[in-house]
Amino acid sequence: MSEHPDSPTELAPLRLRKNEDRRLRAGHLWVYSNEVDVEATPLRDFQPGQPVTIQASNGKFIGTGYINPHVLLCARLVSRDSEHPLNASLLVHRLNVALRLRERLYAQPFYRLVHGEGDGLPGLIVDRYGDQYVAQLTTAGMERMKEDVLAALQKVLKPQTVLWRNDSPVREIEGLERYVVDAVGEISETMTVEEDGLRFQVAARTGQKTGWFYDQRDNRARLDRYIRDRRVLDVFSYVGAWGIRVAAHGAREVQCVDSSAPALELAAANAALNGVSDRVQFQQGDAFEVLKALREARQRFDVVIIDPPAFIKRRKDLKEGTLAYRRINEMAMQVLERDGLLVSCSCSQLFPREALQETLLQASRHLDRNLVILEQGRQGPDHPVPPAIPETDYLKAVFARVLPA
Numbered sequence: 377m378s379e380h381p382d383s384p385t386e387l388a389p390l391r392l393r394k395n396e397d398r399r400l401r402a403g404h405l406w407v408y409s410n411e412v413d414v415e416a417t418p419l420r421d422f423q424p425g426q427p428v429t430i431q432a433s434n435g436k437f438i439g440t441g442y443i444n445p446h447v448l449l450c451a452r453l454v455s456r457d458s459e460h461p462l463n464a465s466l467l468v469h470r471l472n473v474a475l476r477l478r479e480r481l482y483a484q485p486f487y488r489l490v491h492g493e494g495d496g497l498p499g500l501i502v503d504r505y506g507d508q509y510v511a512q513l514t515t516a517g518m519e520r521m522k523e524d525v526l527a528a529l530q531k532v533l534k535p536q537t538v539l540w541r542n543d544s545p546v547r548e549i550e551g552l553e554r555y556v557v558d559a560v561g562e563i564s565e566t567m568t569v570e571e572d573g574l575r576f577q578v579a580a581r582t583g584q585k586t587g588w589f590y591d592q593r594d595n596r597a598r599l600d601r602y603i604r605d606r607r608v609l610d611v612f613s614y615v616g617a618w619g620i621r622v623a624a625h626g627a628r629e630v631q632c633v634d635s636s637a638p639a640l641e642l643a644a645a646n647a648a649l650n651g652v653s654d655r656v657q658f659q660q661g662d663a664f665e666v667l668k669a670l671r672e673a674r675q676r677f678d679v680v681i682i683d684p685p686a687f688i689k690r691r692k693d694l695k696e697g698t699l700a701y702r703r704i705n706e707m708a709m710q711v712l713e714r715d716g717l718l719v720s721c722s723c724s725q726l727f728p729r730e731a732l733q734e735t736l737l738q739a740s741r742h743l744d745r746n747l748v749i750l751e752q753g754r755q756g757p758d759h760p761v762p763p764a765i766p767e768t769d770y771l772k773a774v775f776a777r778v779l780p781a
Contacts (some may be wrong), residue, residue: 383481387429387461390443390451391416394433400453403437403764405493419445423550425520427462441498443518446551452469452498452517462713463584467521467528468498475532478504480757486570486760488590489533493768494760500525503586505567505578507536510586511559516550526559537561541586556581566642571617572597574624576646578615579638584685589617592683592721595753595773596621599681602717602775603627606678609670609711611663611704616643616656618681618719631677632654667707680708681719688724697724706739709778718747718776725770732772744781753777 392400396411412419413433422428422445430438430453440461441454454462460469474495478487490502490507499515509529513519519542538560547554560625568578569588578587596618604626610619613632620643623630630652634640641659647656661667663684682704688697705720712718722732733749740747753773755761761769 382482383534387440389417389428389431390428391431391435392433397438400430403762405453405498405765406449407426407453409448409450412450419450425516442520444516444546447549452515454496454498462521464524464527467524468531471528471532481757484570491759492545493762493765501586502529503567503588503590508563508567509533509535510541510580511538511540512541512544512586514544514550515548516552519552530560535560537563539563539580541580570724573652574621576615576617577642577649579642582638585612589761591755591771592617594756598753598775599719600625602700603679608679608681609633609677610681611667611708612682612684614639615641618683619643619656620650620652623647623655624650626690627655631659632656633659633661633663635660635662663704664707667711671707671710675711676713677711677716678713679717679719680712682708683721686724688726691726694726697727698731701727701732702735702739705736707740709739709743709745712778714780716778718778719773721771721773721778725767729772732774735775736776746779746781748777749774750777
């Protein structure tokens with residue numbers, strides 16, 4: 377076990393400037409470096425990941441958390457209870473609370489177990505695959521608690537395997553190295569996910585994120601009623617979560633498109649695993665180029681699914697990323713039948729729901745098509761959203777009917 381102070385009185389204070397505690401008192405958990413009273417508590421005096429007591433400008437206790445003095449988002453509030461600062465005991469408690477929710481929600485042990493701020497553990501992500509777990513530490517504060525995090529997982533869940541999938545680019549912002557290493561046991565090259573009666577093989581070590589996108593589960597289920605006897609195009613298909621599901625639920629024909637050959641190899645294996653290989657085709661290539669070729673070949677689909685990676689990762693990407701969303705959705709509409717369904721998703725937290733709707737409207741009007749929104753989705757309940765932190769409500773899914781003008 378790593379050593380951490382057990383009482384806020386033993387933690388170094390981090391003093392905020394006057395009135396900069398308002399957002400925290402309203403429920404937010406983040407402190408920016410320009411909100412710190414650097415005369416009272418100079419940032420240079422702190423170490424990355426160091427536990428701190430966060431104080432208002434008058435010295436009044438707000439909560440405990442941790443700091444990284446070298447980044448703009450320099451501190452995260454973890455506990456507002458002076459008796460329970462961030463330590464091994466609190467980790468066990470928060471894990472138990474997170475587990476209770478998931479066990480109420482899901483009959484099988486396949487879900488996101490810990491979703492950072494949504495579960496009171498900023499900087500920690502844990503995805504569960506049966507008795508196997510893939511965990512990510514994305515902040516210096518959680519990296520410093522690494523041994524305690526692992527001990528808490530072992531105490532609460534008794535895992536067969538745990539993989540540290542600490543290769544996210546956000547770790548570089550925190551000044552952390554990137555690595556992938558087994559923490560408990562040894563995870564095989566592929567693991568199995570079960571979702572609504574279907575089984576999928578995923579690559580835990582090398583796949584995107586932790587290998588699977590649990591956040592889209594409810595949106596994939598939402599699509600079931602629209603696809604019977606339909607021809608479906610799944611763009612950015614990855615390992616086939618959308619495409620293979622719609623084939624299994626009655627789609628006549630499915631075409632999966634992805635730029636990754638390894639992802640499509642797994643998708644083909646997953647089609648076979650679920651007995652739908654005869655209805656699913658796979659095409660490797662850049663999404664924009666494939667859509668262009670399909671349009672030129674006058675191919676048309678009843679349903680087109682657009683579920684891209686985040687086009688907008690930083691604020692400076694906003695203009696270019698918005699254009700990319702506009703372009704990919706316009707191209708998707710060009711390969712839709714006259715009365716088609718477009719499922720358009722965005723996981724860019726800096727691209728709000730209203731912006732995605734506006735982008736779809738602009739694309740449809742440019743093509744002289746009428747677009748009406750039938751349903752909208754967000755991330756599933758195993759990805760909780762603290763309402764004071766709108767940044768955590770990142771996933772948007774719009775189900776839109778696209779008709780002739």
